[in-house]
Amino acid sequence: MLARNLGYHRVLLERNGYPEECYFTFSYSPIRDESGGIGGVFTAVTETTQQVLSERRLDTLRELATSAYDAQTAEDACQIAARVLEKNTADIPFALLYLLDSDGKQARLVGVSGFVDGAPISPPPINLSTLDEQDEVWPLAQAVHTGQAAFVTKVAGLFGPEHLPAFPNYEDAIDRVPTRQSALALPIIRPGQKEPYGLFVAGISPILQLNEHYQGFFTLVASQVAAAVANVHAYQEARAQADALAELDRAKTIFFSNVSHEFRTPLTLLLGPIEDALADTDHVLQARQRERLEIVRRNALRLLKLVNILLDFSRIEVGRAQAVYEPTDLAALTTDLASIFRSAIERAGLRFEVDCPPLPEVVYVDREMWEKIVLNLLSNAFKFTFAGQITVALRSTGDQVQLEVADTGTGIPAEELPLIFQRFHRVHNTHARTHEGTGIGLSLVQELVRLHGGTVQVESALGQGTTLTVSIPPGTSHLPADRLRAARKLQSIGSDTAYYIEEAQRLLLESETNASATKVQATHQSQRSAPLRPAS
Template sequence: MTLPAGPWDDPVRTALALPLPSADEDQPLGVLLAGVSPSRGLDEAYRSFHQLLAQQISVALRNAQEYEEERRRIEALAELDRVKTDFFANVSHEFRTPLTLILGPLSDALTDATAPLAPLQRERVETGWRNATRLLTLVNSLLTFSSLEAGRARSDARVVDLAALTAELAGVFRAAVERAGLTLEVSCPPLPRPVAVDPVNWERIVTNLLSNALKYTFIGRIRVALDADDEELRLTVADTGIGIAERDLPKLFERFHRVRGARSRSHEGTGIGLALVHELARLEGGDVRVASQVGVGTTFTVTLPWSAARRTPMAGPVTDGRGDAARAAVEEAMGWLTAPEDGPAEPDRRSGPSTDELAGAEILLADDNADMRAYLTRLLTGQGWRVRTVTDGRQALDEIHRDPPDLVLTDVMMPVLDGFDLLRRLRADPATQALPVLVLSARAGGEASVEGLTLGADDYLVKPFAAAELIARVRAGIRRARHRLRPTGGQRPATRQRSLPSPDPPRPTSRPRRPNPSATRPGPQRGRPTRTGWAPSWTAAGPTRPRPPRPRRCVATSDRRWVTSTPTRTCWRISCSPRARP
């Protein structure tokens, strides 16, 4: 390579090969071949200059590579997001056909005057229709959100009386708000100018904000106001709810973001409601802001400039389905509320009333979904069991301490105190350690069931479940509980008050012979009930004739122990370790 250099263009005859260091320093980025000037000696200062040159080139190359890698990552994420959005759109479209075929026959059955349904059958069909409608609302929300993200959504602007429309939508929620013990204030005076907006999008904005306010407000009021000035019109939805911490405000309008540990009327939701409000407000040419203070309340403000409100309206009638989103949201909100006048559900005796020894058992049901509570109540009372219902884990804990049931049937995802936290507190309290708990959850998979069983659940059942399977598991749980808490006489205690720990049986005056000389006699545990498969009955005259022997397996050690007995010998009580379960 001919390379002249210096003031007289002398040929370069010497070059330095300098490696370009990389970030990991294992493999260089390349090699810099730098010619040495023939007019200057290659001293230490000249070598240092070449080293600095190589480092600067290495930094520039690394920056370029990182920029290129970041660009490729962004493109990959964008492609993944596009694929996911298309998937949501396709799945949402596919859900619509079976939902139509579900809702259609259900609606026909409810409105058929020639063959009216029996009361019990009507209640079942109404439950199916309400939840199919809720599923359709969720599908529509996912479809709208995916269309907004893909940039395919549009605003079918119409000139509407925005004040009257807003007041009408707020009025749909009045019954639910008053049932919750709150006050609904609506202030929507006529606007000075006509407004062109998409009424369906505006309905979704108002509906989501009002549902959010009702969900997180327990005392006080909800206020809906619409006002305007020379620059913009403003929709304000303010509540006196729990408020939002300042650290959560920047992420409030992100999709799928949910404030952890927030107290609410229900744990149900997809986490896209406020993100949908933000996207729909931007689609209409406006914006949404939020101001909140913990313990005081939250105020959402949707602003719409007059320049966006004076768009050219589209021709044609208003899109069908107006008002459906508001009615579906109110139906769902009614499920969060439990009115005191709601009576017990009619028992579902599909398999006939129970006549076995488990009849009359009491079950505490904890679930935040009203339809699920009603369905399980009908199912369990049809077996001859008594059912008490609560809406969250805190209420369940209070009910258990007030009057312990035979079994606790709890959901996992609940407000205030979820099912796993309830389970932790029950197992940490010596008075409720032995209380059987059956966990219901929509969280499928091995990790969720392992977590529940590790915390001490007696059983774990994933939704959706078969009614027969649930009844069988509840029956097994009650039978196991009664078996291990059975007193020495073999009969169930006359009173429901659990005496934990149980007292030791009186000792006989003379020590009876052991069945096996090599066997040991472990004493009963103090401070907690002795979990045993059977035990001898003691009288003033001494031990009575024992029951037939039964092998028992200790869960902690997986050991089986047998005790043989004859009419002339006495069987001794066998106790497990404190952490073992029979």
């Protein structure tokens, strides 16, 4: 017959002047007599009190930590903690959780566990600044003032035995304890913190010794509650900061919208007379005057393009971008838009390929938004491509319609790729036809594509080129039903075609002028450095 261990046994052991909760394991082994039979039983008794209590308390601390993630407010954190402590009345017969106000002069009761309903627990709230500690129900002011635990005895005398929790199977033992029950009042405070968040009143079990392990457990519980409250405060502060930043962003958007509107009207009025003067055949301008007006017109168009982009952004951000999704022959529309750039691209010595075969089905898009998407992508490709080709391709992959704009330009450094769709981000130290711009073109493309339920992806290698891929789903299930073939309530910002073409032609002209100036300068330099022939 083998020895058997029957596990932990709870025993109320009278060894410190009162019945104490103890745990033992009993291991039984047979004792053989002279005949080889079993003449007796050897019982090995091992005390496991500290092990059992440690495991029980560790379970409580672990649940306090995991449950704290559900708290949205400091009150939630305390109420969740009270529910967890309710499961371990063996170590904490009752608990009260108080929160202090901002100046620490008032304590509000926000969490309770272990008390029988109807118990006169504590007057909520407690004014700590005027309360006489001799009349205080709990020594809260003392705990706040010292930052240390305060001991309370004869708790039953404060509330009456009928209001305190009962211990199953322990009634006789508890009745034999003269003080009935005691308690500790601890500050809820994090290490290194000066002012506590609140106070934790914890009942002490009458059948456990208040040794350093037990008192350490109370301190850990208070610290766990403090951590939960601190996390809630941090979350609330972060949320308040995020709300403040969002409000600031909304104010900025409204400002941009208002300023853009104020700029757009005078710019439009300015461009009208300038274009009339340039087109006037009855009063032809002198060459010098025409050149000056052309400069004014180009820069006015450039500014108007920027204003329109800012208006697009502001409308998207405040939710006023009113897309009108219409059934569209996307291949024909994309081909027409791409062809606008052909003259400038081929004049720059680049090959231009447009591969947009008819799609198997009609695609619903906002045509003005699609125009901005295509023109922005082509404009970007033109700015950064000096040799090779630019390709525009459109095709259906079944569940997506994909537009690809690829170039053999300067490419984008790998570390810049995650940032190129961020508003106002510009790639620095790269070869381009111009370093002007605001860095919001691709960001606008991304926002417009999102309004179509799509995505934008980029692939690039430095010195080899860049491919931008726009993917949108076909059909209408992903689009808001009220915007299908709807009428526009806001005035359309209008087509940007002229602005993009004007910009491309200006960049091309500047490149040609710079190249010519460089050639002339090189010729002069060569002539100055050539040796003089001796006179004959």
